[in-house]
Amino acid sequence: MTSSDSPSPSLDWSTLRNSQPRFSGMESGHGACQGCGQALATRLVLEAAGPDVIVANATGCLEIFTTPWPQSAWTVPWIHSLFENAAAVAAGIEVALRAQGRTTKVLAFAGDGGTFDIGFQALSGMLERNHEVLFVCFDNEAYMNTGIQRSGSTPHGAWTNTSPAGKVRQGKRHFKKDLLAIIAAHGIPYAATASVAYPSDLRNKVRRALDVSGPSFLLLHSPCPLGWGHDSALTISVDRLAVETGLFPVLEMERGHVVTTMKIRNPRPVREYAEPQFRFRHLLQDTPEAREELEHLQALADANIERYGLLATEPGPRDTEGADTVRRGGSRWG
Amino acid sequence: MVEIRIHGRGGQGNVLAAYLLATAAFLEGQFSQAFPSFGAERRGAPITAFVRIDGSPILRRSQITSPRYLVLADDGILRIPETLAGLSPEGAILVNSPRSPEELRKRLEVEGMTVGPAVRIETIPATRLAMEVLGRPIPNAPLLSAFLSLTGTLSTESLGRAFAGRFSGDLLQKNMSLVASGASLVAQNLWKEPIHA
Amino acid sequence: MREALEGSQAIARAVALCRPQVVAAYPITPQTHIVEGLARLIADGLLAAELVSVESEFSAASVVLGAAAAGSRSYTASASQGILLMSEVLYNISGLRIPVVLTCANRAVSSPVSIWNDHQDSMAVRDSGWIQLHCADNQEAVDTTIQAFRISERTELPVMVCVDGFTLTHTLEPIDLPDAAQVDAFLPPFRFSRTLSSSAPLSQGTLVSPEFFTEMRFLQHEAFARAEKEILSADRDWAGFVGRDCGGLLRVEGDREASVAILAMGSVYGTLKDAHRSGLLGRPVRLLSLRAFRPFPAGAIREATQGLSDLIVLDRSLSPGSGGIVAHEIRSALYGMAKGPRVVNFAVGLGGRNVPGEIFREMLESLEKDPPSFSIFDLDPRKLPDPGLDAATEMPSSGPVLSPR
Numbered sequence: 001m002t003s004s005d006s007p008s009p010s011l012d013w014s015t016l017r018n019s020q021p022r023f024s025g026m027e028s029g030h031g032a033c034q035g036c037g038q039a040l041a042t043r044l045v046l047e048a049a050g051p052d053v054i055v056a057n058a059t060g061c062l063e064i065f066t067t068p069w070p071q072s073a074w075t076v077p078w079i080h081s082l083f084e085n086a087a088a089v090a091a092g093i094e095v096a097l098r099a100q101g102r103t104t105k106v107l108a109f110a111g112d113g114g115t116f117d118i119g120f121q122a123l124s125g126m127l128e129r130n131h132e133v134l135f136v137c138f139d140n141e142a143y144m145n146t147g148i149q150r151s152g153s154t155p156h157g158a159w160t161n162t163s164p165a166g167k168v169r170q171g172k173r174h175f176k177k178d179l180l181a182i183i184a185a186h187g188i189p190y191a192a193t194a195s196v197a198y199p200s201d202l203r204n205k206v207r208r209a210l211d212v213s214g215p216s217f218l219l220l221h222s223p224c225p226l227g228w229g230h231d232s233a234l235t236i237s238v239d240r241l242a243v244e245t246g247l248f249p250v251l252e253m254e255r256g257h258v259v260t261t262m263k264i265r266n267p268r269p270v271r272e273y274a275e276p277q278f279r280f281r282h283l284l285q286d287t288p289e290a291r292e293e294l295e296h297l298q299a300l301a302d303a304n305i306e307r308y309g310l311l312a313t314e315p316g317p318r319d320t321e322g323a324d325t326v327r328r329g330g331s332r333w334g
Numbered sequence: 335m336v337e338i339r340i341h342g343r344g345g346q347g348n349v350l351a352a353y354l355l356a357t358a359a360f361l362e363g364q365f366s367q368a369f370p371s372f373g374a375e376r377r378g379a380p381i382t383a384f385v386r387i388d389g390s391p392i393l394r395r396s397q398i399t400s401p402r403y404l405v406l407a408d409d410g411i412l413r414i415p416e417t418l419a420g421l422s423p424e425g426a427i428l429v430n431s432p433r434s435p436e437e438l439r440k441r442l443e444v445e446g447m448t449v450g451p452a453v454r455i456e457t458i459p460a461t462r463l464a465m466e467v468l469g470r471p472i473p474n475a476p477l478l479s480a481f482l483s484l485t486g487t488l489s490t491e492s493l494g495r496a497f498a499g500r501f502s503g504d505l506l507q508k509n510m511s512l513v514a515s516g517a518s519l520v521a522q523n524l525w526k527e528p529i530h531a
Numbered sequence: 532m533r534e535a536l537e538g539s540q541a542i543a544r545a546v547a548l549c550r551p552q553v554v555a556a557y558p559i560t561p562q563t564h565i566v567e568g569l570a571r572l573i574a575d576g577l578l579a580a581e582l583v584s585v586e587s588e589f590s591a592a593s594v595v596l597g598a599a600a601a602g603s604r605s606y607t608a609s610a611s612q613g614i615l616l617m618s619e620v621l622y623n624i625s626g627l628r629i630p631v632v633l634t635c636a637n638r639a640v641s642s643p644v645s646i647w648n649d650h651q652d653s654m655a656v657r658d659s660g661w662i663q664l665h666c667a668d669n670q671e672a673v674d675t676t677i678q679a680f681r682i683s684e685r686t687e688l689p690v691m692v693c694v695d696g697f698t699l700t701h702t703l704e705p706i707d708l709p710d711a712a713q714v715d716a717f718l719p720p721f722r723f724s725r726t727l728s729s730s731a732p733l734s735q736g737t738l739v740s741p742e743f744f745t746e747m748r749f750l751q752h753e754a755f756a757r758a759e760k761e762i763l764s765a766d767r768d769w770a771g772f773v774g775r776d777c778g779g780l781l782r783v784e785g786d787r788e789a790s791v792a793i794l795a796m797g798s799v800y801g802t803l804k805d806a807h808r809s810g811l812l813g814r815p816v817r818l819l820s821l822r823a824f825r826p827f828p829a830g831a832i833r834e835a836t837q838g839l840s841d842l843i844v845l846d847r848s849l850s851p852g853s854g855g856i857v858a859h860e861i862r863s864a865l866y867g868m869a870k871g872p873r874v875v876n877f878a879v880g881l882g883g884r885n886v887p888g889e890i891f892r893e894m895l896e897s898l899e900k901d902p903p904s905f906s907i908f909d910l911d912p913r914k915l916p917d918p919g920l921d922a923a924t925e926m927p928s929s930g931p932v933l934s935p936r
Contacts, residue, residue, distance in 0.1 A: 051729055051732075052729045053729060054601065054727045054728075054729065056597060057736075063736075063737075063738065064738050066734075067734050067736075067737035067738050068737070068738050068740065069737045069738060069739045069740065069743050070743070072734035072737060074732065074734045075732055076729060076732050077727040077728055077729055077731075077732040077733055077734075078732070078733075078734045078735070079597070079600055079627075079727060079734075079735045079736050080735070080736035080737065081593060081596055081597070081620070081623050081627070081736055082593070082619055082620060082623055084589070085589060085590065085593035085596075085620060087590075088585065088589070088590035088593030088594050088597070089593045089594070089596055089597035089600075090597060091583065091585075091590070091593075091594050091597065092553065092555065092583070092593060092594035092595060092596060092597025092598035092599075092600075092601070092605070093597040093598065093600065093601040093727060094597075095552075095553050095555075095581040095583055095594070095598055095603075096552060096553055096581075096597070096598035096599070096600075096601035096602060096603035096605070097601055098581060099552035099553060099579075099580070099581050099598075099603050100552070100601075100602060100603060104728075104729050121586060121587060121589075121590075122586070122587075122589070122590050122593065124586065125585055125586030125587070125590055126590075128586070129583065129584070129585075349701075352703070353535075353537065353703045356535060356703050356704070357535040357703065359535075360533075360534075360535035360705050361535070365704075365705060366535065366703075366704065366705070367702060367703070367704045368702065368703040368704075369697065369698070369701055369702035369703070370697070370701055371697075372646070372697065372701075392704070392805075393801040393802070393804045393805035393808065394801060394802045394805035394806070394888055395698050395699075395702070395798050395799070395801045395802050396802050396885055396886055396887045396888055397885045397887075399885070399887060
């Protein structure tokens with residue numbers, strides 16, 4: 001059966017999908033920006049995780065835009081403590097549930113600041129102690145909640161308010177921290193990356209992560225139209241390019257070893273990814289410094305493709321072209 | 335109230351010695367208190383521990399600055415001036431040492447440290463005994479039993495019960511035999527004084 | 532049952548009697564023996580709890596936060612730098628109104644680094660919204676620990692049981708440990724009204740705008756007024772089981788009719804009481820042992836200081852540039868009181884300096900010499916540096932503000 005086949009003559013696929021109730025762990029009406037990648041990613045994670053979860057949320061945009069007291073967008077039990085302790089709070093919830101014999105799944109949500117930087121110690125400890133927690137990092141590659149400052153996750157060369165592009169500096173001087181390698185070094189049962197541009201892949205990985213016994217980790221690339229400086233309508237296509245360039249490799253790891261990768265059928269040049277984004281605009285100038293930095297960025301993308309063997313030799317259903325041919329379907333309201 | 339100060343070095347079990355003494359007192363129906371004054375918990379570093387024994391509840395928690403008794407877990411610790419600080423002029427010192435009390439007095443004179451003429455000194459080779467029985471240089475059992483035998487403060491049976499609360503099996507048996515041999519090496523009740531002095 | 536126990540072991544046993552489901556901690560002197568004791572009880576099957584040996588105090592506090600929010604009685608212990616590292620979480624636990632009990636094995640705060648006892652650590656978090664109860668001896672530490680769980684769970688405020696590091700935690704003395712039936716009868720099973728549950732989802736720790744923030748803080752503050760009653764009733768009810776109390780908010784002893792009083796917090800009170808009993812004070816003195824530092828029992832203090840001409844307040848911590856911290860609060864409590872006493876504040880025993888019984892008489896005698904409102908009583912001026920040696924040195928200059936290429 002191909003994707004255009006319908007189960008019955010009177011019902012097409014999209015109608016069927018639209019009529020299916022979907023679990024919504026985070027309701028609409030929250031205060032996220034138009035085109036917020038994190039809001040979309042959160043919705044997808046909870047769709048896949050279902051209602052029997054408890055979420056420990058780090059400080060960040062997600063916490064701010066979902067819970068302006070006395071309102072809350074969450075339909076699942078949710079607790080926000082601090083910026084740097086989501087993993088530890090989740091660990092505490094997990095041991096309590098274990099002590100009580102409850103089987104509810106525990107999720108920790110954090111941005112890249114709360115994962116790569118300030119929350120890293122608690123995350124590492126949680127993974128080392130083997131808590132059965134799914135830690136989800138919504139990676140928008142800078143401190144967006146505080147107004148776009150560079151983080152350990154900010155890509156090389158990217159502009160932020162604390163890594164501005166000027167006469168002597170071309171954006172962030174350092175590389176994006178290779179968090180995945182660090183996570184891999186913990187030898188946890190399951191870790192994966194996913195992009196909001198590939199929602200089916202993302203949801204599958206959430207299910208898989210929740211199926212394993214022990215800690216799991218998801219790094220979800222989540223564009224921030226405000227911080228990246230792209231049109232709000234381009235969230236999906238920009239993030240597709242993040243994957244198709246090789247800058248954000250999409251893969252799964254078990255016990256620290258890469259077991260699947262999303263192959264790239266037609267690698268795109270990083271220039272194409274940079275073009276719609278203000279944060280890379282200075283790299284597109286016709287200066288030797290800009291050209292050099294853009295080459296660096298291209299080299300980093302190429303290195304990812306080589307390191308993880310991302311190049312597809314033939315078409316596949318789960319490559320960058322095939323994966324999103326699975327229809328996303330509609331939402332509850334059609 | 336009997337106030338005892340134990341001096342030794344990290345790793346010799348001096349804090350445990352204080353706890354054992356206080357536990358023995360408790361088991362005999364006395365009130366007691368034991369606490370260490372750690373430098374930092376490093377092997378070989380000088381360590382002081384304090385023991386108080388009384389017939390009524392002990393309220394004070396200050397360090398013992400004018401002890402009646404000093405128990406020294408090795409004779410090298412005598413070279414540290416603080417060891418002798420505040421010792422009662424009628425006090426007594428029990429030293430774990432293969433040397434004689436006279437020899438130690440002479441050594442102290444050489445070091446320029448004076449002990450009052452009324453201060454009594456006894457020694458027992460507790461480390462040697464411990465090495466023979468335990469195979470480890472932990473002088474507590476013979477040293478404490480010798481102390482109790484000298485002072486008559488508590489019975490060595492109570493000390494044995496205190497050991498039994500912390501050790502079992504072979505190790506307990508070895509400590510019990512050390513308790514017996516330590517007590518036999520000194521003159522019983524030589525330093526005897528009432529607890530309620 | 533009476534046993535000769537090290538304070539830390541007694542506290543660990545008391546915690547175990549309260550049947551916590553989650554214990555999380557990070558090692559720091561002088562708290563370590565408590566958690567080691569709990570670890571052994573768990574290893575021996577005498578306590579069915581999850582022990583989470585976290586990677587920092589920050590996570591220790593965060594784990595008990597999460598665990599209690601998920602419906603489990605939870606316990607942690609720390610000291611000194613550990614309390615300071617926790618401080619952000621401590622505020623958070625209180626603001627979330629999550630019941631948790633923490634033992635603070637009181638220790639000085641670096642720098643200079645000191646592993647020894649004073650009250651700087653718990654004082655550093657006095658405004659974090661935790662109930663703070665100080666223990667004068669290890670029996671009080673045991674009884675207060677058990678009471679703390681009930682107080683915390685009834686008020687939905689976290690409780691910090693302050694126990695002097697080394698002076699109490701490492702002191703072996705006879706302690707009466709209650710039996711499990713007594714504790715079970717006193718302390719009902721843990722129940723948290725806002726337990727995280729997927730069958731009744733709640734959002735906690737939300738963003739609160741200026742529109743509501745004041746009211747939230749008011750509720751937190753108001754809870755402390757009610758906490759006074761819970762502290763008193765817990766002490767009274769527990770005394771019904773064991774026949775001894777911890778003094779409620781403030782213990783008043785000694786010579787009730789005396790015109791001079793000395794107020795202490797923590798284990799120094801024992802030495803003070805001993806000095807009084809042994810006649811070392813040289814005159815009639817009323818003795819005050821302040822147990823509750825938060826909530827600060829202003830009413831009880833005013834009552835306990837009636838008829839005094841002088842009140843000596845001992846501080847085991849220091850607010851540099853200001854003075855003793857307890858005395859500040861005492862003065863504030865007594866302000867405007869008709870015929871209130873003169874308050875003379877002495878810091879003593881900072882960083883574990885020995886506080887001998889003789890010092891109290893010296894303090895009393897100094898009252899005749901018009902002492903300053905605050906001084907460090909046991910300061911040894913001979914140990915201060917020679918000012919002549921402190922020659923000024925030129926600081927190297929740094930680069931220009933603008934350095935265009």
